[in-house]
Structures are given as structure tokens and as C-alpha cells.
Amino acid sequence: MRSRGADRESQTETQKERRDRELIELLNELRVVLTGVQVLFAFLLTLPFTDRFRDLVPTQRLMFSVAFTATAMASVLLMAPTAYHRIRFRQRDKERMLRWSNRFAIVVRGGDPGRARAAAAALLERGLPNFFGPQRFGTQGRNAGIGRAILRGEGDPEARRAARDRFVRRLSISAYQAALFNRWLAARMADGLFAAALAGDVMKKLDTGGLFTCEDPAADGPRVARFEISPAGPMFGHALRPAAGEALAREERILAGDEMTLADFARGGGEAEGTRRAARLRVEVAIEPLAGGYRTSFELPKGSYATVVMRELVKSEAELPEEDA
Numbered sequence: 001m002r003s004r005g006a007d008r009e010s011q012t013e014t015q016k017e018r019r020d021r022e023l024i025e026l027l028n029e030l031r032v033v034l035t036g037v038q039v040l041f042a043f044l045l046t047l048p049f050t051d052r053f054r055d056l057v058p059t060q061r062l063m064f065s066v067a068f069t070a071t072a073m074a075s076v077l078l079m080a081p082t083a084y085h086r087i088r089f090r091q092r093d094k095e096r097m098l099r100w101s102n103r104f105a106i107v108v109r110g111g112d113p114g115r116a117r118a119a120a121a122a123l124l125e126r127g128l129p130n131f132f133g134p135q136r137f138g139t140q141g142r143n144a145g146i147g148r149a150i151l152r153g154e155g156d157p158e159a160r161r162a163a164r165d166r167f168v169r170r171l172s173i174s175a176y177q178a179a180l181f182n183r184w185l186a187a188r189m190a191d192g193l194f195a196a197a198l199a200g201d202v203m204k205k206l207d208t209g210g211l212f213t214c215e216d217p218a219a220d221g222p223r224v225a226r227f228e229i230s231p232a233g234p235m236f237g238h239a240l241r242p243a244a245g246e247a248l249a250r251e252e253r254i255l256a257g258d259e260m261t262l263a264d265f266a267r268g269g270g271e272a273e274g275t276r277r278a279a280r281l282r283v284e285v286a287i288e289p290l291a292g293g294y295r296t297s298f299e300l301p302k303g304s305y306a307t308v309v310m311r312e313l314v315k316s317e318a319e320l321p322e323e324d325a
Helices: 004-010 017-048 051-054 058-087 094-101 113-126 141-152 157-164 166-190 217-225 245-258 262-272 306-319
Strands: 103-109 202-205 211-213 227-233 275-278 286-292 292-297
Touching: 017 051, 017 058, 103 306, 113 286, 113 306, 141 157, 141 166, 141 262, 157 166, 166 227, 166 245, 166 262, 202 275, 211 292, 217 227, 227 245, 292 306
Parallel strands: none
Antiparallel strands: 103 292, 202 211, 202 227, 227 275, 286 292
16 A cells, blocks of 8 residues: 555656556565465475375366466466566666556457447547456455454454454455445446546546646546546545545545544554555557457556456447447
């Protein structure tokens, strides 16, 4: 989580500083994931040497081989960015590396490329709602519920266990913040304010990440439409940069609806300071016809979800009117 101080720093952050920070964050995240994959790989590597491995039926051996191969490939791919960074060190290639790290290619089977192109054009025009994907919240959304229980100091046994584990505690609190952001964004869309600027909105500059408060909606509205800036929704926390006026009232209603206050987030300490997240992004999706479907490719900024893009794309495709015969 980024504090209010970090938000102030982002307003004066240069392009070079932004690239350095984002690359460091990317490599740190890969190190965290890589450790877990390597542990799993080491575990799988020892299984063939156990006494009971010979009792496996052919189907189970095949499943093991697939899992082992996939884990080995994941280890190699997760190490690749670090190796690439060392190869390209001091060659002024950070921006390209960051772009490639957030590039996606997904094949859709059974889809109509023509309708997919029309849906992609509609998505490009209106913008991507920057929701958190369902994978953020765990099975049946339980992580968010545990995070709320931790912040409220409830005596739920699962919440108490999570609070004692720093990683699980941070994951749970972050999931709850993400769930509240999704509610805020859904309410804004339902009220027709997805691409609007409200007096008191905290705005985010999409090129630099800098934040400022909207004082003139008439001036900032066209900038939102051009994807220069976006309303920055709340990742609620005790040090969150506040909105004002109507925008603040909307955020307060989200918290009140869940019987929460910003003071409750103080129980989360440094893991619940709060930050701001862009609500609307420009995403250009390329569609390539394939036999029996199509291939999509697009880029996303750090922290956005490819599953949300695909959901919006498929939903938009389904909403298109049928062509006349």
C-alpha cells in the first residue's frame, strides 16, 4: 500500500523515476512468486524417490508428469525477466521491458472475430472499468470477509489466525480494500458517472500517476474523455488522500453501507494506509482470426486484470445486436 506521502511524491515523480520504481516493484513481485514455485518444484522433484510413487497408476503418473513439467516451465519463465534485465543492463531498455511484462495474448475458442472486433472498438471508446478480478478475493470471496473482520477486531477464529500471519493478514486486508473499490466503481457506473468528473474527485494523471483534486469539472471532464486523467477511486485506509464535496459523500456511503469508518483501518497499521486507483483506462485490444475462434492481444498497466478485459470484451460481444440475415 502506498501512503499519502507516497501519493504526494508521485505528483513530482519524473518518467525515469517512475520506470525505476515500477521495474523494482516488478522484479520484487517476481521474487516472491518464484520462491513459492521453486518450493513446489523441489517437492515434486522428490516424489519419484519415495516408496509409494511406484504404486501410482498410469493416469496418476501422467498427471504428475504434467504438473512437474508445468512447474519447471513456470520456474524458467519467472526467472527470465531477471536474466533479461541483466543482459540488457544499462541499455536504456526499461520502458520496453515494463511494456512486455504487462502484455497479454489470449486465445478464445468458438468466438466470432467480427463481433469481437466490434466489441473491442466499443471497449476502446468507453474505456475499461478498472475492477479487481475475482482471483483477488479467494474462494467465494472469503479473503475480503477475513480482512473486514481483522479491521473490525472481531473474534472470528479464522480472522485471528490470519492476523497472526503477516502475509495472510496483508492479503486479506488488501482483498477487502479491493472489494470496497469495486463497489465504489460499480455504483459510479450505475449512476452514469464512469467517464465524468465530479467536484471534489481525486483525479489521477494516467501518464505519470500524479494526483490532484478536481475543482473545475467543466475543465477536467474533457480530459477524462481523452484518457488524460481518470477519477481515482479509494483503496480505503486511515491515511487515504481525501476527496471532497459530492465525491467524498459517495465514498462515505460505501463505507457506511458496510458499517465501517476510516478509523477502523488503523488496526491494519502500515498495511492499511490506503491509496488511490484509476477507475477508467484506455485499452486497445487487437483481434486476430484463428481457426475456430480468435486471438486477443493487449497491454495493461501494473495492477490491472486481464480477466476483467476478457469479461468486458465477451459481455460487449454478447450485447451487440444480431446481424440481419
